[in-house]
Amino acid sequence: MKDENFLKERNARSIWHPMAHPADSQKNLPEIIVAGDGVTITDVDGHKTVDGVGGLWNVNLGFSCQPVKDAIAAQLDRLPYYSIFRGTTNDAVIELGEMLAEFFAPDGLERAFYTSGGSDSVEIALRLARQYHKLRGEAGRVKYLSLKKGYHGTHTLGASVNGNANFRTQYEPLMPGCYHIPAPYTYRNPFNETDPEKLAQLCLAALEDEIKFQGAETIAAMIMEPILGAGGVIVPHESFMPGVRAICDKYGILLIADEVITAFGRTGAWSGSRLWGVQPDMMTTAKAITNGYFPFGAVMISGRVAEVFESDTTGKAAIGSGYTYSGHPVGAAAAIACLKETQALNVKDNAAARGAQLYEGLLDLQKKHEIVGDVRGGRGLMCALELVSDRATKAPIDKASIAKVHRGAYETGAMVRISGNNVILSPSLIVTEENIATILGALDAGLSAV
Ligand SMILES: Cc1ncc(COP(=O)(O)O)c(C=O)c1O
Missing domain, CATH: 3.90.1150.10 (Aspartate Aminotransferase, domain 1)
Incomplete structure (x- = not known):
């Protein structure tokens, strides 16, 4: 192995790091x-x-999960890649799809749309939300709601619903039609409210107020993390997410749970939505689905949303989104092994x-x-x-x-x-x-x- 200073110097010369000032990562070597x-x-x-x-x-x-490494190696030997775009599929994604549907059944989620990571999952879920309303004859529902301090990846739709200016300002103008609600962040909030339950109620009132202001008939979806992660681990009061669910139902707005961090056990429950007793309309996942052993993600879709797409006879439910690596068989094999290990342990x-x-x-x-x-x-x-x-x-x-x-x-x-x-x-x-x-x-x- 090359010595440390040599590598650090080369790193500074050749690499720009995500979420870092290029000059800073040249001075303060990682x-x-x-x-x-x-x-x-x-x-x-x-x-x-x-x-x-x-x-x-x-x-x-952890870093030494042998069953995952073995599954990846075996899949690489058998079939390193085949696309799942219309007309073909691979056996690994089929097995994984059934496992995910079973795992997320208590969340009311029945179908998986595969992606290559969290930002991709967010992008797909937000797109599907608009398409869902178009299929139902409510083409005017195009706006999105989200929480300030929320993090939803760095694609342009995700950045538009992001609630942190650091990830937005330099890339503006972002998507129009995205509106942000105060987060239930007890330590700092515009209401100076320190009681988590009261704060949750104030944020819910702000959500409903924004919906009325925009007009419910213009809003496609609300996206939120059950516990806000990158925004600084903001744990809302237990009444908050059920309250969001109730408001979304009242106004016909889809609820997308962004569980890129919270799915697969991190919160002490199998999903963040389940922690709060909520069933979302869609759930975005990535990260622990393959534990870092392979880039992969999935959007999980509820039966209610799936029904609208699957019963369409006009052809408009064709999904005009996908990635070359959607449903990558090696990622799917890794995810199968991760899910088995996650449950076994x-x-x-x-x-x-x-x-x-x-x-x-x-x-x-x-x-x-x-x-x-x-x-x-x-x-x-x-x-x-x-x-x-x-x-x-x-x-x-x-x-x-x-x-x-x-x-x-x-x-x-x-x-x-x-x-x-x-x-x-x-x-x-x-x-x-x-x-x-x-x-x-x-x-x-x-x-x-x-
Ligand atoms: C809640 C949430 N959504 C989306 C993303 C984006 O995922 P990725 O970095 O895999 O694109 C992240 C990443 O941390 C996240 O925490």
Whole structure:
């Protein structure tokens, strides 16, 4: 292996990184990860850390899942690729489709449309929502609603419904007809409401108000994450998503649950929608569907929506969307193996138990470190610390300090993720009690460095 500085210098010379300023990633060289084993990663120096991020919220089963590797190798040997565009299919996607329909049956979802990742899934779901209304004779329903702070990937439709200006401003004008509702974000919200239940009601009232203002007959769908992930792990009050479902039903608006992060056990339930007792009209998935072992995704479609498409006799229900890698057989084989392993290990229960340990530990760190303004989580293995320079004013901490937290944690034994002034934790769902203790200890060291 080439030495570290050589590789870092070449990285800076040849690569632009997503979600990073190109000049910044040339100055502040990224860690070069060269190996993964269980939930531990090793960098080019040989330094080992527990991965507190789980790849990018996706490596739920860790880095050494042999059944997934074997399934990929076997599929590559047998059939590395065949398209599932009209007229052909492959056996791997058929088996996976049946498994997904069974897995998501309690969510009322019956059909799968395959994609190559989360942004693709969002794009497809938003398109299908418009087509659904056209098929039903309501062609005027073209607008989309979403939550501020929500993250829905980086394709243009997804960026248009995104609720974070960082992913929007430089690419405007985005799609017209996308409107954003305040998120149930207790720490900061325009209502200055600190009670989660009251805040949920205020946000629901804002949603209904926007629908009335736009005219329900112009709105195709509401897209939301059951727990907002990239926006800083915003866990709404349990009344929120059922409230959104009720409002969508009242006004004939489709509800798309964006479960690119939350599906497959991360929240301590098999889906985020199920956590809140809601059945969405469509669900976007990706990430843990293949655990990072292969790029893949699926939009799950409810029986009610499927019926409208499948009963069409005009030809207008033909789906004019798809990717060369929709239904890639190697991805499907990986997903089959992941789903089997996910269920065999019952990872959702470990996510709930270890998530509780992590959340409690973070609350203890908040007592110790003045810079921890808010701790969010408590529903499975997705938590965030929001760092501030002053608890009274909630002024976000500066970039240099947050970089110190990251570095301190990394050097002490855990990779954590920095997003704005948030420290995000989303380890693999197979972490042990000891792994969580390591993450908390490392974070304690990182916070002490500021
Ligand atoms: C909720 C949500 N939707 C969509 C996406 C986009 O997925 P991808 O990065 O696979 O395109 C993400 C990625 O983090 C996500 O968290």
